[in-house]
Structure formats: C-alpha cells, structure tokens
Amino acid sequence: MADLRVLCLHGQQASAEILEWQLGPLASKFEHHLGMTFHQVDGLIEADPDPCFEGIFEPPFFDWVQWRSPDDSRVNSTSSDASLATVRAAFELLDHVVEEQGPFDGILGFSQGASVACAYLAHLDRRDGSCSPFRFAIFFSSGGLSADHLLLLHRLSGMTDKEQQKTPALEGLLSMPALHVHGNADKLKDDALAMVRLWQPGSAVVASHQGGHVIPRDVASIGRIVSAAKLMMQSVVS
Template identity: 30%
Template sequence: MGILCLHGFGANPVVMKHQMSVLAKYFDTTWEFHFLPGPVGCPAAPGVAKTFPGPYLCWTLDFDPITNRTALDLIHQTIMDRGPFDGVFGFSQGASIVAAYLLEQAELHPDKPLPVRFAIFCSSPPILAGDPEYIQRLFGALSAENIKRFQSAKLDQVAQLPAPVRASAIVLLENLAVMAPVHGKSLSHYLDRPPAEIPCVVLPDQYKARLSIPTLHVCGKDDPPSMRKACAINASFCAPKWRRHFNHSSIHNLPRSPTEAQEMVSHMAWIISHSQLSRI
C-alpha cells in the first residue's frame, strides 16, 4: 500500500515524518509512505527552524500559476516515475497542491480513473489554479477599475467585484492574511501583478471536476476560521458518499494525542478499505 506524502510550506520530509510520528504508531504495517520534497526553497515555517535543519521547502512561493504549474508537473512526473501509488497524503500546502493536481486530472481525463485510489487532505489552504485558461475565464473580463478594486485588498472594494471573482478573491485574501506569519509577504506582493499572475482560488461552483475517490479531510478545531472554511470548500469537490471528516485539537498540525491519532488512523483505514469499492 504505497502512499505519496507532500509536506507543508516551510518544511521538508523530515518535518512531515515528525508531524506523523504519533499517527505512525497506529498505522497498518502494510502502509508504506513515500515523501516528496517541494521544489522551491523558502523561509522555515514558524517554530520549525528551532528543531529541524533545512533546507526548508514549499511547492510554490509566490502562489502564481507558473510556479503552481511546475509543482503540478513534478507531482505528475513523480507518480509516473516512482508509482504507482495507492493514495496521497498532503499536509497544508501539500494538501492544496495535490488536490489541485487530482482535480486537474479529473478535468483532463473524465473517463479515466484518477492516478490514485484515495486521498488524505490535512489542514488544506485554498486550492489554487495552475490552468491559464481557467484564470483567463475568471479574471480576463475584469475592467481596469475592477482590477484596481481587487488589488486594493480592501473588502469593501472587493465586494463590488462580479460574483465569481468576488467569491474567489475573498477566500484568497482571508487566507493570505492569516498565512502572513508563514509566507512573510505583504498582500501587495501577491496582488500587484498582471491579472494572469495573481493567485486564483478554485471554487466548486466555478470548476466542474470532482473527485470520486474516498477522501479524508482533517482540520484543527481551533484553526483560524478562514482555514477551516478552506478545508470545507475543498472537501466539497469530493464525493459525499466516499468523504470523511475529522477534527482534532492541534492547531495547524497533525494529531499529537494518542486518542486523536488512533481516531484519525481509523478514518484512514476506512477510506483505504473503501478505495476499491469507489470504482465499482
């Protein structure tokens, strides 16, 4: 049972293995975890540098479509070269980027099975688009005045945007703000760009593709509301029949208490056991 694991922003596979260490005590011995390092160097996530040596890595530093595309291609090439993998396990930015990859595969190949049979998404920020055509559909018709409203990052200005862009922009701004201690950049760094280079959140009412495989969506009970909102939005891309949710008490981390770790692993076992049934 091979599972490809993708770490969060400002971390690396060693950090992720530590995050999973309590869970690992309850894993089935047939589960094999393969860790993929992100392709981009970045600052360490808060608290990481005190305990773990670098390099500190991420999947995209600027969250723009070009670097998103590089990360999506890396995931695809890894699955082709090192797979097949039965499932994926992503934490934070790793969850977001692998969700984007799977949705893109579902969009490109609607009549084919996905490259994996199940997915575990933990503390996922919003899914960001890597498809220039999708971004053009969403942002391409914006007037110069509306682009300025978007780039102002002021909610009263953003509220005047056309509905599809408004919804995507609000989710983006909420999460960029709460993630500022991690990425360390101002909102203008992400917004003062040509529209085609602004990070673009993918929302279910704007994107048709869905994931029909069993999925587990894990979130901290005390995570910031915008992050919990992102986890819920991302879960709505997944089939309710094969979807499970688990909330735990660690803030933007994986469960650290034995009781919660056991409970999460039981959910993992459920989606893994049902991963064949979902294709019937």
C-alpha cells in the first residue's frame, strides 16, 4: 500500500512527543491497514505542561494558539490583536512545514491541534480555493470553532467589517474527506460534533468511543476507528 504521509498537530500544553505516544497503537493499525505514516510538529508557544503529563514527559511543552474564551484569565479575548498574531504565526509555521517537509497527504489533530488544523483548512480554502495541499483530515476530540474563531479567520484574510457581514458562515465550507472522532464522555463532545457541520453533507465520517478527551488505546475503540478511517479513505482521490 502506498505511503500516505500525515502531518500531526498535538493538543494544548503538550508536544509532538506526547501526541506520538497518544497515537500509540492506533498509529500502528493505521500504518498496517491504510499505509499511513505520521509526522509530528511542535507548536510555537511555550506553555506549562498539562498536569496529566507533568513528570512523565520532558519539557518543553507547547500551545498552537491563544484563542481561549474571554473569561479565561490566561489570555486575551479571541478577537484581540494578540490572539490574531498567534493564529497568523501558527498558519505561517504550517505553511513552512508543508513547503519544506511535504508533500503530505493528510492532516491530523488532537484537541487544540484539531481545532487549529480545521481552521487552517478553512484558511487555505479561502486563500487557495480548491488547491489544498491535503487530501484528507483526521480529528480527535476537537474543541470546535466558535464565532470568535470565525472572526479571527475573517480578520486574517483582511476582510473589512462590512465584508464580514456579507460573508456566509463556515458551515458546509469544506468538502475534503474527513474523520471526526470524539469520546462520549468528553465534556467537549458537543463542540467536536459542531465542527462536523463545517463539512459538506457526505464528506465527513464520524466515529465515537466511550472515553473522555483522549485518543483511545483499547482494542474495541481502535477497531471502530480504523473501520471508520477505511470508510473515509474510500472517498479520497488518488
């Protein structure tokens, strides 16, 4: 089976090393059944570790962006210039990685990395139209894209306030085959499901597991996710 190269974006307060561990047995099944190989990259913003990783993995740890909600005291409002700068820097990093380390067939993200990967695809769609460097996407436990995130994408594209008002919502914007995986016990489950609406009907495959905000490692969940990935890959153009 042909080697399908997948660019991987880790979650918040984590690292490429951590995502490689999180993918663990699932990655080996994807490689065996679908010919996928996974290529990790770190975000740009150094961060404190997620408490569940502290003492287990060595620093540094990273975030991709700072676009948390305005009531999060750690960062500014998602519509702030500071937030916009972090999104722009993340997209520029991904542009560079694609140019220097590509080509890639797919993009994968977990948690914040999934939201950033989705936002990047929407950004590329607006910037480049149908000329995306990716043929498919895989998302685990996405935090979704809010109205504030949409505002950032509008601002990043240089739209005026008047132009933003005339621009349709992102719903149904994306058409590339995508797999969306969420945990039924994840408190962000609704956000992950809401992100599916950014895809045109029939373009997204949804899979679930019984865990929380994690990439599952149990045999039953891995089997269901691999089956869903095979279904998604049937729509990928060679």
